[in-house]
Amino acid sequence: MGKSLFIAEKPSVAAEFAKALKENTKRGDGYLESENAVVTWCVGHLVTMSYPECYDEKLKKWNIQDLPFIPEGEWKYEVIPGVKKQFNIVKGLLNREDVETIYVCTDSGREGEYIYRLVAQEAGVHDKVQKRVWIDSQTEEEILRGIREAKDISEYDNLSDAAYLRAKEDYLMGINFSRLLTLRYGNSIARFLNKKYTVISVGRVMTCVLGMICNREREIRNFVKTPFYRVNGKLQIEDYKVDAEWKAVENTKYFETPFLYKENGFKERKTAEELIEAINVSQPVELMVKSITKKDEKKQPPLLFNLAELQNDCSRLFKINPDETLNVVQELYEKKLVTYPRTDARVLSTAVSKEIYKNINGLRGFTPVKGFAENILKAGSYKGLEKTKYVDDKKITDHYAIIPTGQGLNGLNSLKPVAQKVYVLIVRRFLSIFYPPAIYKKASLIGNVKSVFKDGSETMEQFGSNFKILVQKGYFEIAGVPGEKKSSKDKQENDAENQDGTNDSENQELTLDSKFFELLKNIKKNDKISMVGLDIKEGETKPPKRYNSGSLILAMENAGQLIEDEDLRAQIKGSGIGTSATRAGIITKLQKNEYIKLNSKTQIVTPMQLGEMVYGVVYMSIRSLLNPELTASWELGLTKVAEGEITADEYMKKLDDFIRGRTDNVLRINNANQMVNYYNYVAQFYRRNK
Template identity: 75%
Template structure:
């Protein structure tokens, strides 16, 4: 019987496979071998695509007449020089006569598939059984399951096709558009900056991300603050001073008039003053009365609201939260969670899913059971097991096989806790965040009491017309923490009038809903009914102003990339977004890092805020004036969606390549015919004014 080879992506992963298989191996140079098995590894990529000059020497020199470069026939690949030794070791092993079966144990995703396929291609592997091991964590149990259930490698051919196409797409767009724009505009940038030769780096995803940052910076610069004026009436409810906010509803003098900013404010202060004067004309005018005005209760509604725990973490959500909580960049977060994965503490990190699979849900008590020994949250795990609240989880929103492609959400395995203390402090913090999010879904929802009070006051204006003006206030208290006992009760965000966002105020964000209220106050509200009179001690004007859009942070940029250019902070809305985003969970952090490294973007490490550099904005202007479609998030996402369709077998590789070649040739010809160097100089001047002071 022939030997089996287990080929992993890294030496550390290979060691875990050897341990799980309980192989009595002897260590060799670049592999481990036992009587019946060999375990070897890549070191990331061993093979890469060849540069154009390998096809023809003429491509060494960049020349417009030689572009676009689109290989005809067979594409060329080569071994990466720095890893030639390991490639030869792997090649010899895969082709050994005594090797019968190859178990492909590279990372379970598109990139891991590509790594092995290139190795097998360049090594000339033939007449061997090839089995694909697909796992979600590196626990012994999961590794053995993956080997036991390994499918024939051919079942992943569509995924392999998508992997090859992604690489070809990035290669063709990068080489052709970078050379084209450098040859056409590189000298003008060099001459303007007087800072040495500048090649223009263009990429399918990175250029789109650069565009998102530069467009946001333009929005901020062009933003003009708009003042607005809100009218508040101070009421006395059982000795509690509560502000109520005016709102223009039907029956108001100002309903649907041009004086309004939104429906709860005025564009000009004199109009707000006119409303206050009209209200005060109905005062008692009795100096002995502490409350010269009163409000009649129009309605009071009270209800309970349940809030369930959020969905589990995928990589983008985790990167966003770590950016906010720990001020670490997305690539740092990915490195941390990768280390946790390799130490068996969490499941596979490069996932877009935020739910569990039905199969995993059936065994989820094992993960919870292991966490009983995790001191910061062990008592929560004990409570969950005691209450058996994990039973029936498969019928909830947290389990959905339809929303899983390659891997389910990032969750703790419940194993590897003995080595947790050896992890870096940041690793331990990120692990705790993942654990808390996971355990939260097994706790009951948080319960809030909510109340809405609407009152009316008569207003008499100078022209003697009288209207009824409406004021309202909203209240909320937490009466049962539920899952927030694990996740933590969110801090109340109290906004001043100066801090209102560009949308202005709304009832949910008004000052009253931010007050720290208690059960006693809600008992007071219970005793109020329609038609009751509430004393009003006075009215006032609160001045605010709109604020510009926020700059992206590294975390919010990851979310925007996931949602095809939209920064959707609301969790439920994000869940409704369907289709592919910009880049993938495995590549987004690296793209941001590259843009920072080539000095197109600047990342503030303390705040994680991202801004363009002068060079980055100049490149943005060049692309905007030549191949504007590269800046379109929806178009970039559509390419990613096409790759997903190839992986799913919905379209063929030939169809995809035909569209890609057409796109490159079409955009290339458009740029060749452009004559816009004068416009570019004008744009460089525009950009420069925003960076002179920085220098």
């Protein structure tokens, strides 16, 4: 009987497979072996695509006449020099006569598939049974299940096609467009910056993300502040003084007049002063209640973390960049603490939901949440999870959401503090879904106040208040109440962000209580409430926010849209820019190229001068590379290849046409000298920094 060979992506993962197999293995050079099995590993990529000069020596020198470069016939690949030794070890094991079955245990995703396929291709694997192991965590139970249920590798051929196409696409766009734009515009940029030479680096995803950052910076620069003035009344309801905001409605003095800024403010202070004078609170003034509504509002726990959501929260809470977050959660995965991190899904599968009590039970051993886990198990609130919004097989492609396994807790103490914080974040989000919703009491009061203006006209001006208090914490017991324990700095930032003409009165939840809501029950239509004060709140419109590293990841996930409301994000369907596995790396690459700057303390992202110059070059030559929707459509095409909806040949023809068409367009353009005016425009924003 032949041996089984298990090939993992990393040495640490191979060690977990060897441990799960419970074989008496002995260490060899680059592998572990027992009587029945051999376990080996790659070290990430062992094989890569060959440079153009491997096809033709003359292509080593960049020459515009040689573009576009698109290999005809067989594509060439080569072993990466630094890992040649491990490749030869793996190659030898793959082709050993006593190896009968190969279990492919590289990461369960498109990139993991690509890593193995390249190795098998270059090693010349033939006449072997090859099975794909697909797992969601590195627990012993999950590893053994993956081996037991491993499918023939041919079932993943479409995924392999998509992986090869992704690599070819990045290769062709990167090599052709980087050479093309460098040859056309590199010298003019170098001369302007007093450099010897400048290489313009272009990428399918990277350039699009650069465009998002530069466009946002331009929106901020071009923004013109608009001041506005809101009139705020103070209502006396027994012992409580509450705010009521004026609003222009039909049959009032300023309805649909040019004096208004939106419907609840004025463009000039003097108009607000005229209104205050017309109401005149120096004498008793009463607001007649027009309507009062009261209702309970339930806030359900959010969906579970996918990688993008986790990266966004870690950027906001811990000020770490997406690459750091990915590294941390990868470490948690390898320590068996959480499930597979490179996932776009925010829900669980039906199969997992039926066994979820095991994960919860394991968390009884984690002191910070022990009580919550025990409450959930005692109440049985995990039962019927498969019928909730947190379980949906249709929203899962490769992997379900990131959740704690309930195992590996002994390894927590060896982790850095930030990794422990990230783990707690994942655990609390997970346990939240088994708790009831938070419940708010909300009320809205609208009333009219008599106003007499200098011109003799009389109107009934409308004021309104919104009230809100938390009456049942629900899942906030685990996740924390939003807005609680905010530092004074956070509060100042929050106040500043609210200065956009929105209604402030919901913030009154910070000072109101259940006793006040009892008073509201007694207020009815046509009742009168004393207005004891009026003042003017001055504000100004704010420019768009710069991206931080987390919000940029979310914008990439949603094809260039920064959708901050997470319930709305959950409803958005379609592919984003890049994948959960690559987005953090794109930001890092832009930094290394000195195209963008990422503030390590605030995580705010801004363009650098070179980045803006490259953005302008692309805008004037291959503008479609800056289009998030188009870039997302390429990613969607790869997904369709992986799902068998379109063929690799169809996708490749579209790619071929795109490369040739855009290259021809650039060759016809003659605007290198005109770009100098653009460079001068950009430079003015960076002289002070220099």
